[in-house]
Amino acid sequence: MPVFLNAHDADFENAFAALLGAKREDSPDVDHIVAGIIADVRKRGDTALIELTEKFDRLALTPETLRFSTEEIATLVAQVPDNERAALELSAARIQDYHARQMPSDETWTDDTGAMLGWRWSPVSAAGLYVPGGLASYPSSVLMNAIPAKVAGVERLAIAVPTPDGQANPLVLLAAQLSGVDEVYRIGGAQAIAALAYGTETIAPVDKITGPGNAFVAAAKRRVFGKVGIDMIAGPSEILVIADASQNPDWIALDMLSQAEHDESAQSILITNDAGMAHAVSAAIDKHLQTLERRKIAGASWRNFGAVIIVPDLDRAAELSNRIAPEHLELCVEDPDALSQKITHAGAIFLGAWTPEAIGDYVGGPNHVLPTARSARFSSGLSVMDFVKRTTLAKMTPEALRTIGPTAETLAISESLEAHGLSVRARLDHLND
Amino acid sequence: MPVFLNAHDADFENAFAALLGAKREDSPDVDHIVAGIIADVRKRGDTALIELTEKFDRLALTPETLRFSTEEIATLVAQVPDNERAALELSAARIQDYHARQMPSDETWTDDTGAMLGWRWSPVSAAGLYVPGGLASYPSSVLMNAIPAKVAGVERLAIAVPTPDGQANPLVLLAAQLSGVDEVYRIGGAQAIAALAYGTETIAPVDKITGPGNAFVAAAKRRVFGKVGIDMIAGPSEILVIADASQNPDWIALDMLSQAEHDESAQSILITNDAGMAHAVSAAIDKHLQTLERRKIAGASWRNFGAVIIVPDLDRAAELSNRIAPEHLELCVEDPDALSQKITHAGAIFLGAWTPEAIGDYVGGPNHVLPTARSARFSSGLSVMDFVKRTTLAKMTPEALRTIGPTAETLAISESLEAHGLSVRARLDHLND
Structure with a gap:
């Protein structure tokens, strides 16, 4: 059952600390296997990559077919239904508009000694983007990773996406096309990360690798860090909703389930100053869990990691939220702008009843790659800044x-x-x- | 002997690739030891910290003396000679001025659907700064790490600096005082990183840890990454000087030695379009290596990792420089501004004959914590941006x-x-x- 806490209770502080410290994911230790795979790809290049792809994805490739050809991409992309194409296009345009505003400025000035000082930003030359295969193959993630890179001015952007048994996702390829991706390789796992970081006869190495992946991909990214740049290693996702009595509990229940359905390790937390709302949301979640397609995943997430916290007022809600430093924060209250001013640590804030978190996952404009596991205390979501670097100047x-x-x-x-x-x-x- | 290459030679490409790929440092594998130390500090807190400090620094502490008192700091700082105090004050003021310009702006706007979008920056709440003890205890590094944190608005800034046999460096404490550091602890090594990341009974945990350190500190930072943010793990330092015939070879020799004297793994490279300059700089280096105080270190660096490359023209020099992506790049040429436009990857550029790299180490204004080991291809030097994070907004x-x-x-x-x-x-x- 999800945790129910009341800030008035005597043992609240201990219970809240336990919630904060709860470990939601035990990543298998695959570092040893991954080290072997990376060494193999570094040593044997394409040959290793092809053997490993045959082994893990049951797919026979040659150096010539490692990469999707322009014709293959065109054929697959043509299968995408019009409504899905239109949706991806609108999303891409809005993500592009939002991220274009993030480009930092060069500055130079002369100080009172006559010295010229300043800095200049320049893009990473080549970036690689990992896209998981199978169930977690999300075209929206392609847009969210690729568009900031292209806005930054990355010249060469390569995607690695495994195609188990040769199955490719046409929407992923369309998202890549819309984002201006230059090369798409049908490789996955630690071997794909090794190929992007060190290069093979066929695949030129990149300078930075981003994108989500399973435990093997995460371990490989940790290992190649230093040789190339990497983005954060994402943990399980979470949402925190702060709601007052003015809200529709059914909407909040669905917002919380939209986090829970991602993954059994996901976490959905409600903080409210209204006991009636706490119970109404909880009841609505139980109701939807009877019919939701992904009820098995969402139900496990809710039972194991869900929490409802009753607080005396919204100031206390903001204070607890700052201690949690949630990845996604919905402010479902009458005056979300005022409450937002009290938030110091959060990956993304969704203000008011009309901004379900799902808008941010797809089409709002801001990035959906956000700091998980309380790391919003010290890090930011993916942005154009991840694909540029600063050179300082002094004369x-x-x-x-x-x-x-x-x-x-x-x-x-x-x-x-x-x-x-x-x-x-x-x-x-x-x-x- | 240092490597002499000529871009005209038939095997230049291979020789240059070998130079690029050369491994300059073999870090001892101390990860296993560090894991034990971190676990011990997490479990036993102050008790472990005090035992480990007695063992490694031969210093007996209590929970009350882990932290320097205000009086102790005042007494030590009073020992600093006036000229050194004045120098630190001018440096601090100039670093402050430069970094204040780096503060990023909050943005919000309304798009054509009526949606409000934007982002907001906020500081990390608490940061920890590691300062090595002994020979590598550099007060300038305290300024370079602490001032950006305070400019960013970090509320609580704690320093960990080991004091082997109880020896404290008054200049380090003065630098901390000038930078507005809030707490200074006389602890070091992996145990200090563990205490900052996880906290003990006496030391509250921080959200981000920066600063240089030995192999134990670096391994500990890697291990606590995720629980807290960390800055880059610095490798051995390097300088690249591009010089034309117009320059004073003795000045360039000294600039290259100022890198080499840091560390036997440091690297100094000269690229010039003038064979006479190549030989004159090399001769001047040999001359200074006869008398330099740190000639043993600088000599080993120069012999093992130094390089002189002759190129047909400055365009080629820029191209090779971009492949090296040096931490420090001096453009000692007649028109440094024009050449600077061709540089795409470098941590810091020093333009013209009047800008020795040492100015950047101390008093120019830009940060001296810069990306090493070719990582300027994908990362930037330390800045205010390392101590703030972005929350995206959508309504x-x-x-x-x-x-x-x-x-x-x-x-x-x-x-x-x-x-x-x-x-x-x-x-x-x-x-x-």
């Missing part, structure tokens, strides 16, 4: 060096770094000659 | 939901996520009633 004049050079020399000497000091002193001596 | 109106809700529903159905679709449909049905 001294003789006058600027005369002004600040002696300071560098003093500190270099205090840190026993003589050559640092001499490199400044040689120039200062020249100026004084 | 639909009934009209906005009517416009884009059906798209979310279509995609939810295509991804077999029924509750996602129902959460939108329930609201749309209400609007249509």
Whole structure:
């Protein structure tokens, strides 16, 4: 059964701490297997990649068929029904508009010594995007990962998507096409991550890898980190809804179930200042769990990790929410803007009754790749910033060096770094000659 | 001997690839030891921390003396000579000015459906900064890590600095004071990282840990990543100087040695379109290596990892530089601004003859914590951005939901996520009633 807590109860603090600390996922330790797969791909390249794909995906490939051809993509994409194509197109356009506003600016200025200072942003040259196969093959995730990369100016964007038994998802390929992806490879697992990071005869290496995946993919991303950049390693997803008495409990129940249906490890939490709402939402969840297609998954998530917390007022709700630092936060209250001002840690906020979290998953515009497992305390969702990097700039004049050079020399000497000091002193001596 | 390459030579491409791929550091595998230390601190808290500090730093502490008192800090800081204090103050002020310009802006806007979209930045609540003890205890690094955190608005900033045999560095404490650090603990190694990440009875946990450290500290940071955020794991440092015939070879030699003196694994590379310059710089390096205080370290770095590359022109120099993606790049050429435009991957660029890299280490303003080991291809130096995180915002109106809700529903159905679709449909049905 989900946890029911009341902030008035004497043992609330302990129970809340237990909720915060609960471990929702035991990832199998596959690091040893993954290390072997990466070493194999580094050593034998395409040959290893092809053997592993035959073994895991029951699919025989050649160096020529590792990559989807333009014709294959066109044929598959043509199967997508018009309404789904139109939906993907609108989503892509809105995600593009939102992310285009994230491009950071270059800055340069001259300070009072005459020194020019500043920085410049430039895109990662090549990025790889992992897309899971099978059930978790979500075209929306392709848009959410690929569009920020292309907005950032990434020149070469490659996708790795496994096609078990040769089954490809036409919507994934359409999403890739709409996002401007340059190359799509039918490879998966740790071997795909190894190929993207180190390259093979057929696949050129990339500089950054993003995208979700299973335990093997996650372990492989951890291992290649440093050789390439990676995005965060996502944990199980969560939603927190703060609701007051003004809300429709059935809508909130569906919002919470839309998180729970993702995964048995997902977590849905309701915080409300109205005991009646707490019970009405809980009853509505039970009702929908009788008929929902994914009721087995959603039911397990709700029973094992669901929680309903009654608080005296919305200030307390905001305080508890900040301690949870949820991935998704819905503010289903009369004045969501006011409550939003009190939120310091959350991946994404959905304000008001008309903004179900599902809007954010698909078409709102903001990214749906968000910090899980309380990491919104220190990290952000995926964005254009993940595909650019900053080069700082400094240009001294003789006058600027005369002004600040002696300071560098003093500190270099205090840190026993003589050559640092001499490199400044040689120039200062020249100026004084 | 350092490597001498000429881009005209037939086997240049192979030799350059070997230079790019050369492994400069073999970190000892201390992960097993570190795992035990972290588990011990998590289990036994202060008791473990105190035992480990006695063992590794030969220093007996109590829960009351883990932290430097205000009086102790005042006494130590009073020992700093006036010229060093003035130097640290000027550095701190300039780093503060530069980083204040990095604060990102909140944005909100209303799109054509009437939906409000945007994002908001907020600081990490609590950060921990590791400062190595002994030889590598650099007050400049305290400024470079602590000031961006405080500019970002981090409320609680704690430093961990080991004090072997009770020896504290007054300059480190002054740098902490000037940066607005809130707490300084005399602890080090993996046990300090564990205490910052998980907390003990005396030390409250933080949300993000930055700062350099030895192999034990690096392994501990990798292990606590996820529980807290961490900065990059720095590898050995490197400098690349691109020089034309117009330059003073002695200055360039000193700049290259100022990298080499850091560490035997450091790397200094010269790329020049002038063979005379190549030989003059090399000769000047040999001359300084006879007298330099740290000639043993700098000499080993130069012999084992130094390189001089002759190219036909500066375009080729830029192209090779981009493949190296150096941490520090000096453009010692007649028109550094023009050459800078061709640089796509570098941590920091120092433009022109009057900007030795040492200026950037101390007092220029930009951060000296920069991406090493070719990671400037996909990552940036430390900045205010490392201490803030973004919360995305979305607020639909009934009209906005009517416009884009059906798209979310279509995609939810295509991804077999029924509750996602129902959460939108329930609201749309209400609007249509």
